[in-house]
Amino acid sequence: MMIGTMFADVFRSIFVKPVTQLYPKERNLPAESYRGKLSFSPVACTGCGLCVKDCPAKAIELTTLDRAAKRFVMTYRSDRCLYCGQCVVSCKFKCIDLANDDWEHAALGKKEFTLYYGKPEDVEISLVKLAQQAAEKQPG
Amino acid sequence: MNILSSLFALLIFPAGLTILVGGLFYEWIDRKLVARLQNRVGPRWFQPLADIVKLFSKEEIEPPTMTAFLFFLLPIVAISGSLAAGLYVPMLGLKPSSSFPGDLVVTLYLLSLMTLCMGLAGWNMTSRFSLVGATRALTQLCAYEAPFLLALLGPALAAGSWQISEVNAYASQHWMILTQPVGFVVALIGLMGKLELPPFDAPEAETEIVAGALTEYSGRGLAFFNLGKSVELIVGLTLVSAFYLGGINSLPAFFIKTIALLGLTALLQTLLTRLRIDQTVGLWWRYGAVLALVQIGVMMVWR
């Protein structure tokens, strides 16, 4: 039975710098394998849709405009994403990657969470398409 | 002119505002020390001030209390009590603003006013946590009050006076920490009990009863209580170091001695586990009071 068994720890702390990382000032990158924000490149994509099928949170949607010309648009919702990496495993053509340096996604509104990947003109077409679909659904 | 200068002394310097600022400063040192001992960075220097100002600017939710009058009055009484206690101690190494034979007893009871107010404030509430907190605060008050008084009685007996300024003058010649080490330990731990610092924080044990008696207080009321606590911290530290650490006669001596004492309490805070209320009471009456009595007994005989 003793009193103050942690004295050694406490005493040492007076003389060493605190272990605190001064976060906004110094930003330590997580390991290479860290799973952050998703990125998609349509170059190798075949439009098989396995990533969409296996996503546990319905965070990704793939709109195929022209399979042969590799015109795909991916709608990615980072507010739904679980950052689990199943899509990376499911994709046989390595189109999807999770970045290790992009993980501070906090935002004051929810709008910023929906992202579109693809060529800009394709994104526009798909947006129009999506809007039409939504409009069709509404009355019915 | 006389009235003006005493008003100045009462409200601005050396009492009143000065004590408030000093209290906040000491609270920061305390938090910073604890943080450093826990290997963290800890709060910035203006943290306690920001906390208090913010609390004042917040909405005050008035819970359905039994008496609304008491709900508003108690925080004010609490802080005035601790501020008034500041008048009788050698704050900043200066002569006490006010002094009369027997002011030691008055000061001690002014310091207890805070806990009493907190107890009443908790009792005044319909919240269960407040009630349990109030009961614990008052039980603890009964536990440490007598040993703490006895521990301060030692130096007073040695000095042969009940006046703080005279004990202080006597202490300047005699380091009573050496002649009455037991009394010092009891006084130090008694002070921690008074301030409800860990390990005596059962009345506000966050994990059991949320925030104890103050659970329902928000905004202004909470600000007054918190402020009162920091004032009590600086007053208590001054009192104990004036009695046991060779008196306080100058500004440097004040800072060195009180901060050294604060360092000691911070160390104890980090090292000890919270005591259950029954353990606290047991500790005080079984050991604290007896030790303090023995100390006084030895002194009487020795004299």
Next chain:
Amino acid sequence: MNEELTLQQAETLLAPYNKETLHPEPNRLDVVVTSDDLHAAVTALHDAKWGYLCAITGLDNGPEANQMEALYHFAQDSAITTLRVRAPRSAEASVPTIADIIPPAVFFERELHEMLGFDVKGLSDSSRLFLPDDFPADLYPMRTDYKQDQPVPVVEVVPDLVPDEPTKIGNRFIVPIGPQHPALKEPGHFEFTVDGEIVTGGRMRLGYAHRGIEKAAESRNWFQNLYLFERVCGICSHIHATAYCQGVEKLAHVEVPARAQAIRELVSGLERIHSHLLWLGVAAHEAGFDTLFMYSWRDRETVMNILESLTGNRVHYSANVLGGVKFDVNLEQIKTIREGLDYLEGRVNHYLQVATTDAMLLQRTRGIGTINREEAELYGLVGPTARASGVVRDIRVEAPYGAYTTFPVTAVTDTAGDLEARMIVRLKEMLVTCASLRTILDNLPVGDLTTRMPRKVPAGETISRVEAPRGELFYFIKSDGTENPARVHLRTPSICNWTSVLEKAVGAQLADIPMMIAGMDPCFSCNDRLVTVVRPNESHTWSWRELRDYGIEHYKSSMNKGK
């Protein structure tokens, strides 16, 4: 082993009640009994001390078969005997209670009643365990015809009379703890009646974290479900995923490569260290020893770093895929893990010294909430809580799975059964884990990381048991040959351990209650896949409903006054 022998014993014991025998898997025996014979059959097993009750699974075989089943799983080491009671799919479906023989069964029976509509005859308390108060009484979520997106009407909750004096009943107060309470980082609601500082009664209500995972699993495919089950709990996520994977792989007859299995065990060992360090911190915080909390969490960051660099996330590692693991371990990582383990081992030894010698801490832990061996067996405790009372219940030892067959571990036990013992068991377990991780790292098998996994899993049922940091985790998985599972039932360790807190709370000091709750390391999100009030107490206490309505009124009036 003597698996076969044990199963034969069970078969002999159950012979008088046996209507049909099935051998679905080598280590399993399924015996169909009638509802009338159930009580006698359970008594036979219990009297012969054949195993213990793991879980009760409710199955709905659909409207065509017009049949529901209640499955009583008993386990002795790796052998599992299941008693199957069949009942029509209607209001007549009933089973007798077995809580008079095995007290912890009451939780399972209430779940059975609530989720599938079995009428459990003789159940002492049939109030809600997992479902919300305003959920209709005649809807049973786990029935096949319940759709998870169907609208559910809100049932008006009739407020009972609110007493005039809210806080005092005689000399007694009711102290509510939770769902929002500093001692609980997760929601759960407790009400303790106190007389001064002494607790005279306790009630508990779970279900704040019931999300309906088991139902959701039925509409997702096998791959999606892996991540859903990982999110049953944030602290023991890897072990949930491992249990699920193991079950599905068994069903699909997929052999996981040895290296993948070793990596799974590596991650689960690291997770155990992280979980126990986290627990040590939380327990110290509850006791009011913040320094220990800060230091143990500081050291926990070491293992979090390792996990992050290894798997790619700090909490939900997603290390598993069906048929293997996602990543490999390279030499550099092995070196970092070894360094981390060395540091942690030193620190854990230090904490062990603190936990056993610090007088102030011991005042709060020694002799508090003591559970002796007999009680531990009676309450059906699992995990470190049981091991601290001297019951060797560790799946890694009793029924080794995965890489534990090649890298065996020893179970750490203590006999004192108090909070101190639980602390010591957990701390020593970290040391044992460190040692076993080193062995794994030394003898890491070479080979592939994954095998191919079919998208459709052949029809069948399987049971997968693993040792989570908190105790035995039980998964029952049923497939009907499609891309989605037909039923997944899980029984988490925390639910088995609740009885220990509530039984021991009476007579304890209020200040010790948070410590006791923390002592069993509860995990609400684990057991609330689906609410509870146990132990009616002698004086009148409010029901949760009363309290809630009172609370709403109370704050409404205060808000109005404030304006």
Next chain:
Amino acid sequence: MEKTMDETIVKTNNMWKQVLDQVQGWSRLNSPWAVHFNSGSCNGCDIEILATLTPRYDVERFGIKLKGSPRHADVLIATGPVTRQARERLLRVYEQMPAPKFVVAVGTCSISGGAFLGCYNCLGGIDQVIPVDVFIPGCPPRPEAVIDGIVQLLTALKSGTYKAPQKPLVVQENWL
């Protein structure tokens, strides 16, 4: 003469008000006390929030303190997809907080339901019940990301770009 007197009084009053506002703003920025509520999350986020208090991240350097009583708090840190049973409590905790108050939703499931999207007992997001100021996605977000979210809120408050979120139009009285 009198007029100018009045003007000066008004002016000084205005100046006082400005100064007071500034002081108030400053204190609010530097002392955000938080209360934590778990509305049914898997507690992955909860341990990461707790981790922000510990030496490695130590949010006390921003003046953030985790308080037990909602009465003492300025910021509600909420996690989880809001289960049917926890909804009432979430509302109550929010109502008990004194104004001005802010809500931070931590974790993917507290924003959209995440992994529990479509589960029968989940509402699918804190903002379905109470107005949310900052969303921090991640499953769970790293402690740094949590700090980043709170810093963003404070920055928005400081720069005046902060707009109070709208209350959920219909607090769903009927489930689904």
